Amino acid sequence: MMKKAVECIRNNRSFLVTMHVNMEGDAVGAALAFCLLAEKLGKKTAVINDDPVPQVYSFLPGTSRITRTPERPPSGFDCFVAVDCSDLKRCGKAGEAARGARCVLNIDHHVSNVNFGSVNWVEPSSSSASEMIYNLYRKMKVPFDKESSLLLYTGIMTDTGSFRYTNTSDRTHLAAAELMRCGAVPADVYRRIYEASSFSDMQALARILGTMKKDQSGKLVWFAVERSMMPRRRMSMDLTEQILSYARSVKEAEVVVLFRENFGAKGSIRVNFRSRGRIDVNNIAGMFGGGGHSTASGCTVAGEMKTAVKKVLSAVKGKIL
Ligand SMILES: [Mn+2]
Structure with a gap:
């Protein structure tokens, strides 16, 4: 409940903030905007994450204060x-770090949230x-400034696929309008995120898109991206988001699955799902210990690419039928 979250913020003085690994726009935007809110209320904050900030989000104000999780x-x-x-x-x-804290605030x-x-x-x-x-800013009557508007607008824009996905509501648009009024410039944000790719990263994306596969029905589309297909350097784009965004343009595709060899944990495959809406991919990811939303989810499968692809695709086919 938001009311309990507000109380928690009022009753505590220092906050250690983190977000999921492999952070993207929403995680970065929401975490840093939370810190700005807490600081405006006179609180102390710090942000840690296991991963570095992806290059594509490094233009956001305050990313330099996100520190790598210490030993x-x-x-x-x-x-x-x-x-x-x-x-x-x-x-x-x-x-x-949650273990040592007096309270754990889960936003x-x-x-699929497990209320931890x-x-x-x-x-x-x-x-x-x-x-x-x-909504927390509104509730706690903290005014938006240029920084917080930019952070929150970016988070909303990226998680809704630029307001195209089914999670976009009338309230989402109202929030976006208010953030624009307070300084966020949609065309600027869009350019920084979607029109800032390097030539070689676009070539890599094109190569990977060329490996797209489908099942007999055409309703299932997937990619199996091996490490050798990936550029070595930090990429200038959110590759997962780009691939999935293009793949969902395939008219017949009901579910898109992206398999990626994990960089961090060797011998495991990161799997991301997108659904047009009929198939609940939160449910499918849950079968492999993951989760997310009904139309966008993910999980990590231990083992080799070939076996992961086989296991996961047969689970998806079972749901599509
Ligand atoms: Mn999100």
Whole structure:
């Protein structure tokens, strides 16, 4: 409940914030905007994450204060805040800091959220964690400034696929309008994120799109991306989001699945699902210990690419029939 979250913020003085590993726009935007809100109320904050900030989001104000999770998780904070995480496990090693905290504030919009906090504010009907933080500003009467508007607008825009996906509501648009009024410029944000790719990264994307496969019905489309297909450097785009966004343009495709060899944990495959709506992919990801939303979800499968593809696709086919 938002009311409990507000109380938690009022009653504590210092906050250690984190978000899921492999952070994207919503996680970065919501976490940093949360910090700005807490600081305007006179609180202390810090942000940690297991991963570096992806290059494409580095233009956002405050990203330099996101520090890599240290060997021993920091202690001495009143409250541990997880943003955009369905499960403490999704925070990786940073989640260990929750143990030492007086309270654990769980702010999330995934339907698969397991309510791991001592305070759980979970709203699956919200487009994004950023839309929730937007509402928190309104509730706590903290005015938006240029920085917070940009952060929250970016989070909402990226999680809704630029307001195209079914999680976009009338409230989402109202929030976006208010954030524009307070300084967010849609064309600028769009350019920074979607029109800032390097030539070689676009070539890599084109190569990977060329490996697209479908099943006999055409309703299932997938990609199996091996490490050798990936550029070595940090990419100038959110590759997962780009691939899935293009693949869902295939008219007949009801479910798109992206398999990626994991960079961090060797011998495991990261799997991302997108659904047009009829098939609940939160459910399918849940069969493999993952989760997310009914139309966008993910899981990690241990083992080799070939076996992961076989296992996961047969689970999806079972649902499509
Ligand atoms: Mn999100």
